[in-house]
Amino acid sequence: MKHIISVMVENKSGVLAKVAGLFSRRGFNIDSLAVGPTDDNAISRITIVVNAENHSIEQITKQLYKLINVIKIQELDPSNIVERELVLIKVSADSKSRPEILEIVNIFRANIVDVGKKTLVLEITGSNRKVKALEDLLKPFGILELVRTGKVACMRG
Amino acid sequence: MNKINGAQMLIKCLKDEGVEVIFGYPGGVVIPIYDALFDSDMRHILVRHEQGAAHAADGYARATGKTGVCMATSGPGATNLITGIANAYMDSVPIVAITGQVASPMIGTDAFQEADITGITAPITKHNYLVKDVRDLPEIIKEAFHIASTGRPGPVLIDIPVDVSKAMIEKNTKAKLNLPGYKPTLKGNQKQIKEAAARIYNSSRPVMFAGGGIVSSNASMELRNFIKTAKIPVITSLLGKGCFSEKEKLSLGMAGMHGTKYANIAFTEADLIIGIGVRFDDRVTGKLSEFAKNARIIHIDIDPAEIGKNVNTDTPIVGDAKNVLADLDKAYRELEIKKGKADKKSWHKRIAELKENNPLKYNGKSSRIKPGFVIEKIDELTKGDAIICTEVGQNQMWTAQYYKFTNPRTLISSGGLGTMGFGLPAAIGAKIGMPDKTVIDIAGDGSIQMVSQEFATAVANKIPVKIMLLNNGYLGMVRQWQELFWDKRYSQTCIYNCVDFVKLVEAYGGVGIRVSKKDEVEGAISKALEINNLVLIDFQIDREENVYPMVAPGSSIDNMLESE
Numbered sequence: 126m127k128h129i130i131s132v133m134v135e136n137k138s139g140v141l142a143k144v145a146g147l148f149s150r151r152g153f154n155i156d157s158l159a160v161g162p163t164d165d166n167a168i169s170r171i172t173i174v175v176n177a178e179n180h181s182i183e184q185i186t187k188q189l190y191k192l193i194n195v196i197k198i199q200e201l202d203p204s205n206i207v208e209r210e211l212v213l214i215k216v217s218a219d220s221k222s223r224p225e226i227l228e229i230v231n232i233f234r235a236n237i238v239d240v241g242k243k244t245l246v247l248e249i250t251g252s253n254r255k256v257k258a259l260e261d262l263l264k265p266f267g268i269l270e271l272v273r274t275g276k277v278a279c280m281r282g
Numbered sequence: 283m284n285k286i287n288g289a290q291m292l293i294k295c296l297k298d299e300g301v302e303v304i305f306g307y308p309g310g311v312v313i314p315i316y317d318a319l320f321d322s323d324m325r326h327i328l329v330r331h332e333q334g335a336a337h338a339a340d341g342y343a344r345a346t347g348k349t350g351v352c353m354a355t356s357g358p359g360a361t362n363l364i365t366g367i368a369n370a371y372m373d374s375v376p377i378v379a380i381t382g383q384v385a386s387p388m389i390g391t392d393a394f395q396e397a398d399i400t401g402i403t404a405p406i407t408k409h410n411y412l413v414k415d416v417r418d419l420p421e422i423i424k425e426a427f428h429i430a431s432t433g434r435p436g437p438v439l440i441d442i443p444v445d446v447s448k449a450m451i452e453k454n455t456k457a458k459l460n461l462p463g464y465k466p467t468l469k470g471n472q473k474q475i476k477e478a479a480a481r482i483y484n485s486s487r488p489v490m491f492a493g494g495g496i497v498s499s500n501a502s503m504e505l506r507n508f509i510k511t512a513k514i515p516v517i518t519s520l521l522g523k524g525c526f527s528e529k530e531k532l533s534l535g536m537a538g539m540h541g542t543k544y545a546n547i548a549f550t551e552a553d554l555i556i557g558i559g560v561r562f563d564d565r566v567t568g569k570l571s572e573f574a575k576n577a578r579i580i581h582i583d584i585d586p587a588e589i590g591k592n593v594n595t596d597t598p599i600v601g602d603a604k605n606v607l608a609d610l611d612k613a614y615r616e617l618e619i620k621k622g623k624a625d626k627k628s629w630h631k632r633i634a635e636l637k638e639n640n641p642l643k644y645n646g647k648s649s650r651i652k653p654g655f656v657i658e659k660i661d662e663l664t665k666g667d668a669i670i671c672t673e674v675g676q677n678q679m680w681t682a683q684y685y686k687f688t689n690p691r692t693l694i695s696s697g698g699l700g701t702m703g704f705g706l707p708a709a710i711g712a713k714i715g716m717p718d719k720t721v722i723d724i725a726g727d728g729s730i731q732m733v734s735q736e737f738a739t740a741v742a743n744k745i746p747v748k749i750m751l752l753n754n755g756y757l758g759m760v761r762q763w764q765e766l767f768w769d770k771r772y773s774q775t776c777i778y779n780c781v782d783f784v785k786l787v788e789a790y791g792g793v794g795i796r797v798s799k800k801d802e803v804e805g806a807i808s809k810a811l812e813i814n815n816l817v818l819i820d821f822q823i824d825r826e827e828n829v830y831p832m833v834a835p836g837s838s839i840d841n842m843l844e845s846e
Contacts (some may be wrong), residue, residue, distance in 0.1 A: 135463060139412070143404055150405060187587035193409040193429060196463040 127156070128182050129174050129208070129278050132189060133197040136162055136169040140194045144171055147188055153177050157210070159275035168196065172277045201278050208278035211250045213238070214260070217267035218245040226266060233259045244269060284454070288416040289318035289447040292380070295423040295457070296324065301351050303327060303342065303714055304380075305335040309355020310395060311382035314447035327714060327743055330735040332359050334707035336366020337733075339377045341708025344694045345669055346715035347500060349376040349431045356382045357395030360441075361402065365701060367437045368406040372698025373521060374498060376435035378426050379407075383443040386414065400441050408436030416449040420457035428459055433466030434585040435498050466584060470601030470609055478556070478580045478597045479613035482512055483621070485554035485578075487629045490514045491537070494521030494697065495559015495583060496603045502526070502690045504607035505558070512614050513626055515633045517545045519560050520678075521697045524687035529666075534633070535642075538566035539833045540679040543842055544636035546833070549574050550840040551632070558582040559603045562592040563698070572838030582606050642683050642831075643845065650824040651800050653677070653752045656807075657684035660722065660750060663807050668720040669694060669712050673705040673729030675759035677752045679829045681724045703732030709747040710740055720811060722748045728757040728777060737790035740816040748810045749818040751783055754825045762828045766843070767835075783820045792816030 134140045141160060148155050156174040163170050177185070182200065189195050201208075218226050223245070230237060230247055233255065239246035249259055260271065286294070292315060296304070303325040308316045319326055329335045332354040339350030354363050360381040370377045384393040400410045409429050411422045419442075426438040482488055496505055502525045509516060509532060516526045517534045526533055537545035549555065555577045560566070562581075567573040570592065581588070581595040582603065589598045599606055618624065644654035657680055660668075670685055671694040672678040678695055687693050694712055696704040709723040730751060740747055755778030764772050784794030793813055797806045797820065810817040831842040 139400065142401070146404055184587065184591060191408075191585070191587055193461060193464050 126179065127174060127176055127203070129172065129201040129203065129206070129276065130182075130186070131199045131201055131278065132171040132173065132195060133163070134169050134171060135194040135196065136167050137194060140169070141171065143192050143194070144189065147185060147192070148173070148175060151181065151185060153181070153185070157273065157275035159277045172275065174276050199280075201280060205281050206278045207281060208252065208276055209250050210253070210256065210276045211248060211274045212256050213246060213248050213270075213272045214263060214268060215244055215246045215270040216263050217243060217269060219243055222266050226263070229259070229262050235259065284452065285450040286453050287314065287318070287447065288419055288442065288449050288451060289314040291416070291419050291451050291453075291455070292423065292442070292447070293318045293322045293324055294453075295420050296351065299423065299427045300348070304351045304353050305329055305338040305342070305711065306353030307332050307335055307355070307359060309359045309382065311384060311444040312353065312355045312359075312447070314444065315353070315380075315382070315442070327710070327739065329707065329739050331733070332362035333366050333703070334710070334733060334736045334739060336363045336377065336379060337369065337701075337704050337707035338711035338714070339379070340366060340370045340375050340704075341671060341694050341711030342715040343370075343375050343377055343711075344708070345691055345712035347691065348715070349378055349427055350711060351378050351380065353380040354382070355395065356384055356399070357397045360399040361397055364402065364406070367403055367439065369696055369699040369701045369704060370437040371406045371408070373696065374435050374494060375437070376430040377437045378430050379437060379439045381439060381441050382447070383412065383441045385445040386443045389443065399439065403439050406437070407439050410439040410441065412441045413443065413446050416446050416451045417455065419446065419451070420455050421460065424457040425459055425461060428461070429464065433464070434495075467586070467600045468584070468602040468605055470582065470599045470606035472609065474597055474599045475606065475609045476613050478599060479610055479617055481554055481578060481580060481597060482514070482556065482614060483617045483624050486626070487552045487632075488514045488554040488556065488626070489534075489548050489552040489577075490516045491519070491555050491557040491560050492516055492522040492525050493519040493558065493560030496522060496525040497559075497690045499559065499584070499603040500690075501604035501607050504604050504611065508607050508611040508614070511611050512624075513630070514556070515548060515629075517548065519563070519566055519697070520682055520695060522560065523682065523693045524690045527688040528686040529688055531634070534637070536682050538839065539568070540683065540829050540831070541566070541839075542642060542683070543640035543831050543844070544633070546839040546842060547636055547640070548633060550576070550838075552577045554578050554580070556580045556582070558607070559584075561588055564592075567592065568833045568837055568839035644827070645845075648824065649800060651797065651803060651821055653680045653823050653827055654684045655800070656750065656752065656803055656821050656823065657681055657724065659803050659807055660724070661685045663804070663811060664720055664722070668692070668722050669709075669716060671695065671705040671709040671712060671721065671723045673723070673725045674700045674702045675726050675729060675757070676762065676829050677724050677726040677729065679759075680752070683829075702729040706730065706733045706736050706747070706749065707739075710736060710745050713745050713747050720748070722750055725749050725751045726758060727751060727753040727755065727781070727783070730783070731781065734786060737787055737792055737816060741791040746814050746816060749787075749816070750807070751818055751820050752823050753783065753820050754823050754827070755779060756825065759829070765826070765828070766832075783818055787816065787818040790816070792818060794818050794820065796820045796822070798822040
């Protein structure tokens with residue numbers, strides 16, 4: 126089962142390695158990880174998406190709490206959150222294919238952020254499904270690079 | 283301005299934390315620290331291998347309840363501490379390990395004697411620090427000691443680059459704790475405690491399972507008071523030994539793989555287990571699915587991650603054993619006032635019967651020296667008042683079985699990690715911390731060879747520990763498994779006649795005594811206890827004596843192999 130865990134930590138060097146290390150030492154592969162300072166610069170938020178059994182997540186949450194630099198942990202209930210991920214996609218585009226790509230981009234409300242002679246770079250935010258659908262449609266043109274920020278999420282209300 | 287360097291600040295801060303002694307070994311990047319020590323009245327014990335420093339700090343901490351301190355240089359010095367740090371982590375012992383690091387600009391360049399010790403020790407420390415600025419040093423030291431000694435205790439490592447040791451800092455720099463993410467829960471939830479009291483009151487076959495957490499929380503008195511109130515039989519883990527006197531009627535000794543048969547049966551028959559400061563480790567539970575199938579479980583621990591980790595818990599209580607036991611006692615008394623005394627007589631009768639019918643035994647009629655006999659004699663001649671350290675293996679289990687521990691902090695043994703070579707340096711640390719106590723290391727001939735260089739530490743520093751060597755010429759515990767489960771194929775476990783231990787200890791300036799006859803055992807122990815020097819008695823024990831009873835690995839704990 127997929128879990129989204131939001132971890133508030135002291136913004137100090139080495140903390141991310143300790144948090145990530147806890148997952149790897151228990152054999153979990155982190156699906157995505159996003160980290161950045163909160164409104165308080167001394168505190169960072171790490172958002173982790175991980176696939177694991179409920180029992181394992183409970184144990185890992187308890188172990189995370191034992192890290193001295195971890196301040197707060199929240200497991201986010203997927204049914205009651207706003208989640209976003211920003212994806213940059215560099216796609217092959219010559220003068221012939223460009224209009225078709227632009228049309229797809231418009232439908233998805235993605236943005237073009239760079240235009241080259243043979244490439245376009247576009248950005249999209251949204252749910253996994255939306256990004257996946259765009260990715261599938263762009264594949265035939267040739268995706269050269271795809272970069273994700275990792276998911277960030279926030280409880281509703 | 284009144285400035286000192288980082289190294290001097292380190293020593294000053296250690297003194298402020300009440301540190302009396304450092305176990306360590308110098309090297310290139312810690313020369314500034316050793317230079318600062320040279321002018322200080324801080325005691326330093328020079329070990330002969332850094333692993334010995336970590337174990338000695340551990341033994342000191344377990345014997346005294348204070349935080350032990352060890353120190354080593356960068357690279358190999360630091361990596362040599364690792365076994366000792368891992369050992370302290372597994373057994374929740376408060377130590378602070380100080381390591382030197384190459385100069386800050388050199389970090390990450392594979393400089394001479396560089397090792398990423400904070401990276402390496404992340405999984406085996408409660409917390410660790412790399413000091414980047416000398417101005418952070420006072421705060422880091424304060425935090426390190428606070429973290430090591432509070433909550434569930436454990437090792438903390440401080441890695442200090444050599445340029446930080448040399449950098450100047452204002453002498454009166456103030457330090458304060460800044461740990462927003464660290465708030466151990468000390469007080470138990472009162473509702474849960476009331477529920478636990480009711481469960482205990484209503485149970486007919488309750489068993490207390492007391493562990494090392496009671497020792498580290500100094501809660502033996504609270505435990506004894508509660509047992510006086512509720513009259514529950516007490517089983518301990520290896521590390522819990524001594525928190526309840528094993529001479530008491532209600533004591534069932536240790537359970538598990540080499541526990542007493544009566545403790546294992548009591549677990550199996552119990553309808554309620556109250557685990558306090560225990561991990562329900564696999565060496566205790568045996569086959570987990572068969573463990574205590576008839577029992578509800580109350581689990582009390584200061585570390586929430588322990589609760590529900592191995593066994594399902596009916597009433598979890600997170601808190602410090604000392605607090606929770608006092609509250610539990612109060613809640614239980616209130617119940618008794620309301621409802622009258624609980625009647626546990628038939629369970630007490632059953633316990634007495636189990637103890638009567640399943641005593642620990644060895645062949646006392648044999649003319650050979652039986653290890654159980656040696657340990658009973660050590661118990662008798664020290665009047666049960668010594669601090670007993672052990673190595674790991676058969677020597678450790680025989681000690682756990684035949685020495686009757688009556689007080690906490692009198693058994694110092696490597697439980698979780700099972701580190702051979704722990705006992706002697708731990709004994710050295712314990713003796714430094716408790717100089718008026720007799721300190722004994724019960725050893726095997728395999729284990730002692732891992733740390734025999736520390737004979738020099740004991741003799742040079744006049745630390746008169748006594749080594750009771752149960753010499754069978756085997757790596758005995760592995761040999762026992764090979765005998766029982768691997769068709770007696772003694773692969774690489776026979777080490778017979780490799781070393782003359784008497785000559786070895788004499789070479790270091792200690793006293794060696796060889797005992798090959800049973801009737802010499804008592805005299806030799808008495809003599810050793812009177813000599814004010816390192817003494818090693820080489821007991822030539824019955825070579826193929828096994829530790830019984832034994833639960834075969836993977837079996838349920840009521841299914842025990844026994845001696846004929």
